[in-house]
Amino acid sequence: MQIRFDHGPGGGAQLFKASRRRIRAERPEEVPAALAALDAARADGLWIAGYASYELGYALEARLAPLMPAARRVPLMSFAAYDAPRAAEPLVAGAGALGEAVPLWDAARYGQAFDAVHALIGAGDIYQANLTFPLEMEARGDAGALYAALAAIQPVRHGALIEEDRRVILSRSPELFFRTDAEGGIETRPMKGTQPRSADAAEDARRRYFLQSDEKNRAENLMIVDLLRNDISRICVPGSVQVPELFTIESYETVHQMTSLVTGRMQPGAGLAAILCALFPCGSITGAPKLRAMEILRALEPRPRDIYCGAIGWAAPDGRAEFSVAIRTLLLEGERATLNVGGGIVHDSTATAEYEEALWKARFIRPLIGEDKGRS
Structure with missing residues (x-):
């Protein structure tokens, strides 16, 4: 497995x-065993890089275990x-x-799933849910060239190219899941509002x-900030969790x-396994309350999310990770x-x-499919 990060541990x-x-x-x-192996490798002085698919979240909570889909692509x-x-x-x-x-869902089919979620919100079952669906397309040519073109179109802080077996993952994510430093600090920057x-x-x-x-x-x-505060507090020293920034606007192409x-x-001894067990998947792409939202979304969404809404990153032996x-x-x-x-x-x-709004988020690929290359 080979992984390129646009902004790796050294900055470049x-x-x-x-x-x-x-x-x-x-x-x-x-x-x-895999979670334990992550921390063991770092203890041996090795670096870690790779990804977790969204469905890992079902394996981290006993309540969600029955939701694990059999047909997964990663x-x-x-x-x-x-x-x-x-x-x-x-x-x-x-x-x-x-x-x-x-899109696998047209507006009418999306509307049916939306109505189901909205009714549950109205009934007080949940406060928010992040409803998603896939778009399918043909990929032509070299994956590295596709990634280079996407990087030129929209620079982001968390771009990554993963070449593994018979699959390639091209990520142009602008959203930080979590970052840790060598002194035990941790931060997460949930992205909500578009x-x-x-x-x-x-x-x-x-x-x-606006x-x-x-x-x-x-x-x-704010709902997701509260959710992340709760998640991060599971591995942090009591009283240390803070929200230094609220409602910051970041502009992309x-x-x-x-x-x-x-x-x-973080509490002493909290390693990568503990962080993933406490935070994964990120609350910004599930909803609130988190576990109930995940149950509802599993029943409504058309197929497993796979790498989408999972996590991609690296971890150093000295405690740093992103x-x-x-x-x-x-x-x-x-x-x-x-x-x-x-x-x-x-x-x-x-x-x-x-x-x-969901379709807006696919606009970054427009220049590669012959659509309008400017903003509208």
Whole structure:
């Protein structure tokens, strides 16, 4: 398994190659040993890099274990242990393109699932749920060239290219899942709230201001901040969890996003396994309450999320680590590519607006499928 990070441990593009060990879990019963192997490898002075699929979350909670789907396209966990990363060569442009992206759900089918979620919110069963669906398309040419083109279109902090067996993962995620330092600090930056960019500067500024001040988006973001505060407190020293930033707006090529920052000081001995057990999957892509939202989404969504909404990242032997939430992420298998999209539903959401917002999030691939290359 070979993994390139746009911003690796050294700050620039870095490559993990020529692994010393593979750490995988294909089945739920293999997860405990794989988690232990992550911490054992770091204790042996090795670096870790890889990913966890969304469905790993079902294996981490006994209540969710019956939800594990049989037909999955990626392992629950796929990591490798390395001596150290090295500087990556510059990305090279080449021949690569995507076919037309076809949503598995049209607006009407999405509306049916939305109505089911909305009714449960109205009944007080949950407060929020992040409903998602896949888009399928043809992938043509070299995966590395596709990744280079995507990186040129929309630079992000957490871009990653994973080449593994018969699959390739191209992630252009802007969202930090968690970051740890060598002194035991941990931070997570949930991303909730979206507005599309506009080519008109005045309209673009209006949309950014709307996102910053909109009560619906703030409420949605705050729910997830509270969820992450609860999750992170499971591994942190009591009283150390803080929220130094609320409702920050980050602007990307195609969308404005609202983020917040949650920080804490980890309890002594909390390793990568403990972090994943406490936080995974990220609350920003599930809902609140987390476990009940995951149960509802499993019943409604058309297929396993696989790598989408999982986590991609690296961990150093000295305690540093950085993982992203695997959104804006393409899974390539031969000539088949899958890109999932979605968004959080709350009480005052509407099906039309949420479906449109979900499709906004796929706009970053437009230039590769021959659509309009500018903003609208």
